[in-house]
Amino acid sequence: xxxxxxxxxxxxxxxxxxxxxxxxxxxxxxxxxxxxxxxxxxxxxxxxxxxxxxxxxxxxxxxxxxxxxxxxxxxxxxxxxxxxxxxxxxxxxxxxxxxxxxxxxxxxxxxxxx
Amino acid sequence: xxxxxxxxxxxxxxxxxxxxxxxxxxxxxxxxxxxxxxxxxxxxxxxxxxxxxxxxxxxxxxxxxxxxxxxxxxxxxxxxxxxxxxxxxxxxxxxxxxxxxxxxxxxxxxxxxxxx
Numbered sequence: 001x002x003x004x005x006x007x008x009x010x011x012x013x014x015x016x017x018x019x020x021x022x023x024x025x026x027x028x029x030x031x032x033x034x035x036x037x038x039x040x041x042x043x044x045x046x047x048x049x050x051x052x053x054x055x056x057x058x059x060x061x062x063x064x065x066x067x068x069x070x071x072x073x074x075x076x077x078x079x080x081x082x083x084x085x086x087x088x089x090x091x092x093x094x095x096x097x098x099x100x101x102x103x104x105x106x107x108x109x110x111x112x113x114x
Numbered sequence: 115x116x117x118x119x120x121x122x123x124x125x126x127x128x129x130x131x132x133x134x135x136x137x138x139x140x141x142x143x144x145x146x147x148x149x150x151x152x153x154x155x156x157x158x159x160x161x162x163x164x165x166x167x168x169x170x171x172x173x174x175x176x177x178x179x180x181x182x183x184x185x186x187x188x189x190x191x192x193x194x195x196x197x198x199x200x201x202x203x204x205x206x207x208x209x210x211x212x213x214x215x216x217x218x219x220x221x222x223x224x225x226x227x228x229x230x
Contacts, residue, residue, distance in 0.1 A: 040123075042223055090158070
C-alpha cells in the first residue's frame with residue numbers, strides 16, 4: 001500500500017447524502033484510478049485520469065464524480081444518485097497509462113449506507 | 115473489447131504442493147497481463163506482469179506465470195505453496211490495441227487456500 005493513502009478507512013452515510021472519498025499519492029504518477037469491489041466480484045472501474053485536469057468515465061461511472069486538480073490527488077464523490085453505494089472502494093495509480101506499468105493500490109475505503 | 119476470465123472461484127492446495135491459478139484473456143491487439151494479490155480488507159499488491167519477451171515471467175514471493183498466446187492464457191504458478199499464500203488473486207489485462215488503452219480489466223478473482 002505504500003505511496004497511496006485513502007481516507008477514511010470506514011465511512012458511513014445516510015441515504016440521500018453525498019460523500020467524498022480521499023485518495024492521495026506521493027509516487028509522482030501521472031495516472032490514477034478508482035475501482036469498486038463488491039463481494040464475489042472483481043474490480044470495476046469507476047473513473048480514471050491519465051493526466052492532471054483530465055479524466056474519463058470507466059465502466060460504472062453513473063452516480064459518481066471525480067476531479068483531478070492536482071497530480072497527487074484524485075477524490076471520488078459518491079452522490080445520492082448512486083443507488084447501491086455500499087462497497088469497498090479502491091484507488092490506484094501508475095506511472096503512465098499507456099505503457100505496461102503495474103498499478104499501485106491504496107488500502108481502500110469501505111463505504112456503508114445506513 | 116478486452117476481457118479476462120478466472121474460471122475457478124476457489125483453489126485449495128496442501129502446503130508444499132505446487133499451485134496453479136488459471137487466467138484466460140481476450141484482446142484485439144497485444145496484451146499486457148498482470149497478476150495481483152489481495153489480503154483481507156487490504157488493497158491489491160502487484161505480483162508480476164507480462165509485457166513482451168520470455169513467456170515465463172517470474173515475480174514476487176516465488177510466483178511465476180506463463181504466457182501462452184495460442185491458448186490466450188496466463189496461469190499463475192508456484193512450485194511449493196505456503197499457508198501464507200492464502201489470499202484472493204486477480205488477473206488483469208490491458209489491450210494495447212484498444213483506444214481506451216489506459217483501462218485495465220480485472221477478473222473476478224480466485225480465492226487460494228493453502229492448508230497445512
